[in-house]
Amino acid sequence: MKRKDWLNGLILSLLLSAGFIQTGIGNAVASEQTADSETAAADSGSSSAATDAIKNATYVGGETCAQCHEQEHKDWSGSYHDLAMQPANDETVLADFNDTRFDYFGITSEFYKRDDTFYVKTDGPDGRLTEYPIAYTFGVYPLQQYLIEFAGGRLQALNIVWDTRTAEEGGQKWFHLYPDEKITADDELHWTGLYQNWNYMCADCHSTDLQKNYRLSSDTFDTTWSDIDVSCEACHGPGSEHLRWAQNADLKDSTPNQGFPVSFDEREEVAWTINPETGIAERNKPRTTQKEIETCATCHSRRSTAHPGARPGDPLLDHFQVSLLDDPQLYHADGQVNGEVYVYGSFVQSKMYQAGVTCTDCHQPHSLKLRADGDQVCAQCHLPSKFDTESHHMHEPGSEGASCRNCHMPAKNFMVNDSRRDHSFRIPRPDLSETLGVPNVCTACHDDKSNEWAAKILSEKFGEPDQNHYAHALAAGRMGSPHAEALLSKLILDKTQPEIARATAATMLPDYLSQQSAQVLQMVAQSDEPLLGLGLSSAAERIPAQYRPIFTVPLLYDDSRITRGLAAQSMVGLPLNQYPDEVKTRYEEGLDDFVHANQFNADRPEALTNLANFYARQGLTTGAEEYYQKAIVKAPHYLPAQVNLAELYRNQGNEARAREVLFAALEQVRETAVVQHALGLSYVREKQMDKALEHLGLAAQSPGSPARYIYVYGVALDSVGQGEQAESVLEQGLKSYPGNVEILSALVSINTKLGNTEKARRYQQQLGR
Incomplete structure (x- = not known):
């Protein structure tokens, strides 16, 4: 990132004007980045005509490659890529x-x-x-x-x-x-x-x-x-300059990467040597780039394409918005696979990744086969005499339970019969299953036993498990726990934890904004870790408008194009007059990236709705309405377009038309909680409380209803004198969202009004835990 003294001064003034006190956290990170930026600037000065030619290279087709690279073509032929x-x-x-x-x-x-x-x-x-x-x-x-x-x-x-x-x-x-x-x-x-x-x-x-x-x-x-x-150039990049390099002896020494945009040389001169004490191999030199992993991740990740034209070697977040761990439909709270996520998000959580392992340490790059059969691929780095023993895996040798993969890479079927393994290579944690409800391989196999049984066996064998797992923070963030702010802040600051878990915490922490958490998010905004910037920029809209620029202005200077665009769009509608011209320029550039990304994806209702929101926040209601309607025509089931269109009409003072949109949505969508909640709020605004309670109740009672809906329904019941029913609703909600701050606060208030002093005291104690 490029940082200037005046930018840090601007951030300081924003912090002071907002009532936040700046610590040295952000400055320390910014200093590191300044040095990095100077190094990057020096590197960029070495660009040459040859490099420019490579950037403009064209695709020549895999058959052309096969003429020289016969063995690689033979390995690739018949592969899943082929x-x-x-x-x-x-x-x-x-x-x-x-x-x-x-x-x-x-x-x-x-x-x-x-x-x-x-x-x-x-x-x-x-x-x-x-x-x-x-x-x-x-x-x-x-x-x-x-x-x-x-x-x-x-x-x-x-x-x-x-x-x-x-x-x-x-x-x-x-x-x-x-x-x-x-x-x-x-x-x-x-x-x-x-x-x-x-x-x-x-x-x-x-x-x-x-x-x-x-x-x-x-x-x-x-x-x-x-x-x-998926041919040669899908991974190596367009080959026209490589072909020219191969055919011209004069270019042998002057053409970077033999004419390709990237050279996959991360494993050159790398040796993995078994440490006899641990039985685990150690890499003789650290992995210093992400080029191989990010090239694979362009497809082997849960992501959306924002900017076309990605070529191998390009930063992943210049073209793709990857999913973090915040969506419960994709990942469990401990990062285990729940939905179809395609490896990357799991792998970057792993100790393998942190140790320097790349995809091709385990997989042949052309045939895609494992480098050894079954557990033998694990034995490349994990000494069998230490790990492939009954004293380690506690199962009969050669059995399914003794398999490395079955314990450390549990499989889940997608598309009915396609079994895919979790690449986070985790240690089974039945203790987390007991406290957080996440799955574990022990009781998935021993389904007649309890999580407590499995946790006891593992703790007796290997000692008490590490309680510093990021699952606790992410679960607290999801549930709205009283300790979410502290746990999420601690996770973000702990660089021993996976970057993707810390980035996920950064998407959650804006919901718990205080002076303390603001200082942590300031660090995130100035961090040089790409996923952290992505996490904060994707959540920036949830930060109150008066504080938002403290965090989004630095993100306009982020290295990642996706992050800059998300940060810019979160600032739409905010006053920018006080900012220097360079910040305004960065804002406009980021906004152009955001708009172009959504224009590229205008075949999707999500992108059309993003464009509609963009217009709505500028007060351009005609454009906003047009794009909401386009999204609804393309996908009548797409809720955000319908709910936001209703909100557009509401902001124009037309509650009746807003409800027309919402009632039409009920006929189209599967999950109606969002619509019912919006209808309830509409009737609340018009003081039609009987109808409001009907719809708020339907929303709160829907399967998987958010804690917020339960809270709002409970407060609405209490507001019309139905305190006891409100208490019942909120207590039931607390079973689904233990420790939720809003629900607990409402229960304290309602029980105090009802004269239930002991209950109010008990809920107050839960808030303070």
Whole structure:
């Protein structure tokens, strides 16, 4: 990051004017960054014509590479990358299209072949059985999907798929990706819908040099690729300058990286030597770059593409917004996999990552196979005489329970039959299961035993577990615990903890803003750790407007393009007159990045809603309404567009029209809690409390309802004299959100009014714990 003295002075003045006291934390980090910036500036001065040519290199195709790199091409051939996407023909289609049928909730789909074309007759976007030719295969094992062309350049992934496993493994059959849900044509998960659209959801990780090319004006795609599969240049970058380097002896010494944008040399001269005392290998020199891991992470991560044109060696956060650990649908509170997250977010939590391990330490880069079979890949670095013993794993040697992977890389099925392993390589923690409700491999296998039983065995064998686990802080942040602020602050400041966990804490801490936490977030704002900046910038809108610039102005100077854009958009509508011109310039540049990212993704309701919000915060209500409506037309089920449009009308003083939008939303969405809550608040504002309580109650009683909804419903009940019912609702909510500050505070207040002094005292004590 580039930092100037006046910027630090500006931050100091902002802190003082906001009533926050600056500590030395942020200054220390900023000083480190100044040195880093000077080094980076010196490095950038060495750019040359050759480097510029590499930046402008073009794709030449994998077949060109194969002419010289025969062994690498041979290893790659037949790999998952090679077979990621293929034209549908007799050689590539693995399913049985010999007049087979598949029944799904009363719909019978037929699969057959006519001449040289494969067909399916199934329910289309109108629900009627229609014949469709198969255009492409997608994937190869343990399932193969089929892509079908639609108007407007769209490809849609059929969600009846072929199980490519052997019959002995339970395969060689058709199955549906949502076997237990009736997905009809009007459902967002239907194969003709938005969430099965290849152009956005799948394409850029199954082909090389994928260009989405969406046009909002015509709602069409013109998607292209250089290679249909994941070929050489997907990982190495465009090869035209490498080809020129190879063909011109004069360029041998003057062309960086042999003409590629990056050289994967992180493992050169690296040796892993077993430490006889620990039985674990140690790297002879530290890993100093992220280039290999981040190249893999462009696809093997849960992320969204914000800026196209990523090339190997580019910083990950210049193009992709990666998911942190805050979403319970994706990660458990301790960081274990819950949803489909594609490795990166798990791996960067691991001790392996911290020790310097890269992807290709375990995986062959071209065949993608493990470097050794089964647990032998672990034995490269973990001495079998110490770890592959009954005294360590406490199971019969050679059994499933003795497997390194089964204990340290638990698997979970996605897409019904695709088993994927958690790459955080964690030690089983049944004690955290007992206190936080997260899963553990011990009782997942020994399902007749308790978490307490497993925790006791492990503590007797290995000693008491480390209680400094980030799970405690992240769980507290999710639950709204009284100690969340202290725990999250401590986690952020602890550099021995994984950066992604600390970044997740930075997304939560704005909800607990105080003088103390503000000082921690100031450090985050000036940190040179990319994920920390991402975490804070993604939560910046939740910081009160009068304090927000303290944290977002430094983020405008962050190295990561995604972070700068998020920081800038959070400042829209704030007065900027007092800032120097350079800050204003940085703000405009960041805002351009944010707008361009959402224009690029305008095929999605999320992006259209972001643009609508952008207009709304500037008071441009016509533009805001237009983009909210575009989002709703594209995805009638997308709640944020509907709720924000209602809010737009509310801000215009039109509660009736706001409720029209919300009632229409109830007809479209699966999970209605957000809509019911908004309707309840609308009736509260008009003092129609009977109707308000009806909708607030429906919101609070919905499965998985946020603590905030329960709190609001309880307070609303109390406000109309129904204190005892309010107490009952809040006490029930406390069972789902133990220690939640808002719920506890309301219970203290209500019980005090009811004369329940002892109960009020008990809840007050819980607040002070």
